[in-house]
Amino acid sequence: MKITVDEDKCCGAGQCVLLAPDVFDQSEDDGIVILLDAAPPEALHAIVNEAAAVCPAGAIEVNA
Incomplete structure (x- = not known):
């Protein structure tokens, strides 16, 4: 899995x-x-994957 924001x-x-405080911060x-x-x-x-799905701005992209 590779994540981009x-x-x-x-x-x-x-x-x-x-949802994923070990992966994302603000x-x-x-x-x-x-x-x-x-x-x-x-x-x-x-x-x-759930965090990406609920992002209201669609700012998270997950690639397998």
């Missing part, structure tokens, strides 16, 4: 951080997503 699309909703300045782990372990794949 489009910071320009991010609206700072924070759903990704709530900037304290503007709430924009910070990718902590672009290739998380398999144990986190399901929750990362």
Whole structure:
């Protein structure tokens, strides 16, 4: 799994951080997503896919 985020699309909703705090964080300045782990372990794949699916801005892309 490889994750990319489009910071320009991010609206700072924070759903990704709530679901997968080991993979995503938010900037304290503007709430924009910070990718902590672009290739998380398999144990986190399901929750990362869910975080991408619920992102209201579609800012998270997951590739197998």
